Every structure is written in C-alpha cells, then in structure tokens.
Amino acid sequence: MSGAETIAIDNLVVERGGKRVLHGISFMVKPGTISTLLGANGAGKSSTVMAIAGAIPTASGSVSLGGQKLTGLAADAVRRRGIAMVPEGHRVLGQMTVEDNLLVSVLDRKAAARRDGLNRAFEIFPELQARRQQLAGDLSGGQKQMVAMAQAFVARPRFMIVDELSLGLAPTVVKRLAEALTLAARDGIGVLLIEQFAHLALGLASQAMVLERGRLVFDGPSETLRQRPDILHGAYLAN
Numbered sequence: 432m433s434g435a436e437t438i439a440i441d442n443l444v445v446e447r448g449g450k451r452v453l454h455g456i457s458f459m460v461k462p463g464t465i466s467t468l469l470g471a472n473g474a475g476k477s478s479t480v481m482a483i484a485g486a487i488p489t490a491s492g493s494v495s496l497g498g499q500k501l502t503g504l505a506a507d508a509v510r511r512r513g514i515a516m517v518p519e520g521h522r523v524l525g526q527m528t529v530e531d532n533l534l535v536s537v538l539d540r541k542a543a544a545r546r547d548g549l550n551r552a553f554e555i556f557p558e559l560q561a562r563r564q565q566l567a568g569d570l571s572g573g574q575k576q577m578v579a580m581a582q583a584f585v586a587r588p589r590f591m592i593v594d595e596l597s598l599g600l601a602p603t604v605v606k607r608l609a610e611a612l613t614l615a616a617r618d619g620i621g622v623l624l625i626e627q628f629a630h631l632a633l634g635l636a637s638q639a640m641v642l643e644r645g646r647l648v649f650d651g652p653s654e655t656l657r658q659r660p661d662i663l664h665g666a667y668l669a670n
C-alpha cells in the first residue's frame with residue numbers, strides 16, 4: 432500500500448496549561464493496519480490524539496497525511512480529510528434516533544454516499560440496524576459505544592482514531608468492537624487505538640507505540656513489545 436497515504440507525526444510538541452506534555456514524538460499510522468498507543472494515565476495519549484484531530488494546538492512539529500500538513504487545521508477540516516475520531520465514554524446524542532446519530536457526521540454528503548456509509552455501518556453492527564429508530568439515549572453503554580464507532584464507519588474514513596476502546600464495557604461488547612476494528616483494517620482503514628489494557632491492544636494491533644511522560648519509549652511490532660514486558664512495566668510505573 433502507498434506510503435503516501437500514511438499519517439506521519441513528526442517531532443510533535445504539545446503544551447497544555449503552560450506545561451509541556453509531549454516532548455517531540457514521532458511515529459506513523461499506516462493504512463490497513465491497527466497501531467496502538469499505550470502508556471500510563473497522564474502519559475500523553477489523549478493529548479496526542481487531540482493534537483492529531485485538531486482539537487488542541489501544537490507548539491511545534493507536525494502531523495501530516497499523505498505528505499499534506501494537518502497541523503493548524505480545525506477539527507472539522509481534519510475530519511473531512513478522512514480521519515474519523517471515536518471518542519471515549521459512549522458519547523451519543525440521546526434525544527436522537529440511532530440512525531440520526533449515525534448520520535450526523537455525513538450531513539454534508541450526497542444522499543447516495545450517506546446510504547452507502549449507513550449500509551456499511553449496519554453490515555458491521557447488524558445489532559444497530561434493528562434499533563435504528565430507537566432513541567440512542569435508551570441504549571445500553573455497550574450499544575452506545577457501538578453507535579459511536581458505527582458513526583465513524585458511516586463517514587467511510589481513511590483512518591480511525593479510537594480513544595479507549597474497552598473503558599467500562601463488558602467483555603462481550605469489547606469483543607464486538609475489536610472485531611469491527613479488524614474489519615476496518617481489512618477494508619484498508621488505518622486504525623490508531625488508544626487502550627488502557629495493553630494485553631487487549633497488543634492482541635489486536637500489529638504496531639505498537641509506548642508513551643512515557645510525553646516521550647515515546649517504544650515504536651515497533653506488537654510482537655516485539657509482547658516479548659519485552661520490561662518496557663511496558665516501566666511505562667506503566669513511570670507516572
């Protein structure tokens with residue numbers, strides 16, 4: 432697959448509240464691949480995701496997609512370049528139906544594109560199709576997280592960034608979400624997965640990065656990291 436379609440994070444520095452929280456990190460997210468970003472609470476995972484998504488400013492360094500800079504673009508413009516965010520915490524619009532929730536990010540698209548995206552989302556999460564007219568607020572936490580992920584699929588993105596896949600969810604739901612990410616990668620989508628459970632993430636991802644206090648201490652194949660528990664152990668004890 433063409434390297435030109437890769438997300439490249441290059442020497443990214445982020446400051447929040449006057450404090451440097453990312454100290455020049457570099458890594459890539461490739462199409463058709465699941466990469467995971469691991470690290471203890473406060474290591475800087477969310478800051479990395481938010482900087483890629485255009486939700487917080489960067490102090491220096493760059494994020495680019497296919498050689499084109501994303502740094503400095505607003506979140507909406509980043510989304511239009513084909514990067515879909517799946518936020519943590521089962522966020523849905525409770526007073527709207529499941530179907531309307533799925534369509535919110537594609538309202539600017541033509542009807543055929545909306546239908547195509549919706550069909551793909553229902554192929555991946557058939558359990559949502561049966562509930563399409565139900566109010567999203569009435570769903571269980573697991574079903575809400577499926578809606579949040581399905582919303583990304585509707586947009587037919589090139590990349591999906593998933594913030595905390597398993598947080599507060601039952602194992603059966605996590606399994607469904609994990610299967611969906613594997614399907615996404617098979618579709619050619621590049622997935623960046625933020626996950627607090629390293630074991631789960633390393634089972635899904637082929638590439639792994641480990642953040643420790645805003646610095647990358649590992650970037651390589653998941654398999655290599657699985658054989659180096661000392662690196663993970665160090666990172667999780669660091670904060």
Ligand SMILES: Nc1ncnc2c1ncn2[C@@H]1O[C@H](COP(=O)(O)OP(=O)(O)OP(=O)(O)O)[C@@H](O)[C@H]1O
Nearest residue numbers: 447448450452470471472473474475476477478479
């Ligand atoms: N809104 C904010 N203002 C100032 N500092 C912040 C803000 N949000 C986070 N930070 C700080 O930035 C650093 C990195 O936090 P970040 O949330 O990116 O880490 P994380 O690895 O995602 O952790 P968690 O799993 O707890 O979300 C921490 O020191 C945190 O205290």
